[in-house]
Amino acid sequence: MNPRDVVAAWVEAFNRADADSLANYYSEDAANHQVAEGKVKGRDAIRRKFRQEFAAAEMTCIVENIFEDGEWAILEWKDPLGLRGCGFFHIKEGKICFQRGYWDKLTFLRQHGLPIPE
Template identity: 45%
Template sequence: MKSPKEVLHDWVAAYNARDPYALIELYHDDAINHQVAFGAPLQGRKVLLESFIAFFNAFPDNYTHPENIFEDGEWVIIEWSGGGTFLGELGGNPPTGKSFTLRGCGFFQVIDGKIRFQRGYIDKYTWFTQIGLPVS
């Protein structure tokens, strides 16, 4: 069975390949993803897969570069930098063609080689300002 850190390396590879189907295979059936800047957590593979597909359609050139990865027991933490170009609809908003660069961090609880819980932190104001969306 893979360690939490190995699972996170697989997650980064699938994310950078913009492959939602490879990405969802890394999650438990009842996994929770809480992106704090966006409110309520998402739960379950079906909902998570839909969110990954929507994100990759909106930002087809999205990339994430790990800056630090830390592992402690069943937890793995990533500090990252990334970016992309807003080229597809996102949450009912039409694409603006604007690019972004951003930094953030994520916490992943990995149990039995799969992600059970994920929490991410980004600066929504910085991101939305760069891609031309109103911040609410």
């Protein structure tokens, strides 16, 4: 699969809240760095992180754009509550080896009624 197709399939798994399928899109030693949080390293840690996130809040990713440039795909997204963000995915041999995401964590926590850290 090319990077654009990997990200499109990733979005489908994300919208099913399917942490196992999501994890399978990552290489064994992948890193996922959501800039509002710390970096998560390794497929198993990424799987655990998605499980935690799906247990904490109902999330939906509405694709606005997916761009592809070589081994990279860029996802612009929004959710039904109005939050917007973007993600950068470095994909080699059909697997995500690095992901970085930008979104407003404070808005997300408020929208979902989650505790705001001090």
